[in-house]
Amino acid sequence: MPRIQAGSLSEHHDLVWGSLLDALEHLLAAQGADSVTLARVAAEAGIARNTIYNYARDKQALLAAAAERAGNDLAPRISEIAREPGSAPERLSATVSALLSFFVSGTHRHLLLQSLNGALPHDVGRRAGAPFASVIADLTAIIEDGSEHGPFRAGGDPGLTTRLISGTMAAAVHEVAADPDALPAVRERTMEFLLGALGAPDPA
DSSP: OOOOOOHHHHHHHHHHHHHHHHHHHHHHHHGGGGGOOOOHHEEEEEEGGGGGTTSSSHHHHHHHHHHHHHHOOOOOOOOHHHSSSSSSSHHHHHHHHHHHHSSSSSSHHHHHHHHTOOOSHHHHHHHTTTHHHHHHHHHHHHHHHHHHSOOOOOOHHHOOOOOOOHHHHHHHHHHHOOOOOGGGHHHHHHHHHHHHTTOOOOOO
């Protein structure tokens, strides 16, 4: 029976699970997804190799859990940006910057690249993408505010506008995931494109 490292089995489970996800993130940054194995993650986390199967059935499941954790960390940051007192263009710019930076490294970048190659199981992608529902809601709120109080001139359904913007963001995310060094240029061009579509001046 494994040694309990916390006050209860539940706390022990959460502690080991967190250690595994931290270990995965470290290995992804150092080696990339192709070189990461469950055995390497277990060794990095300091647990027995067979123990990892009590937490994840395979590497894809571990990647999905890490991506979900990262997304759950990102979502409150986006909500905070959406509620800041700045102008709608400023908040949109900050949101775009945060989202693009999120896909430059870490599990979401590797999952996205696998998805583009057709190697990502549907259930894994769905789990990794679940936290982004609130991000879309916050983006919609920024657009609605900018349309109601200025300077956006986005007529019609704000939800449709958000979906069109989401398509632009998806293309930008693919660019920075494939080439992280392109982040500054992609971020600048994305904002130029979005602000032009919304009929708003550059907040800079």
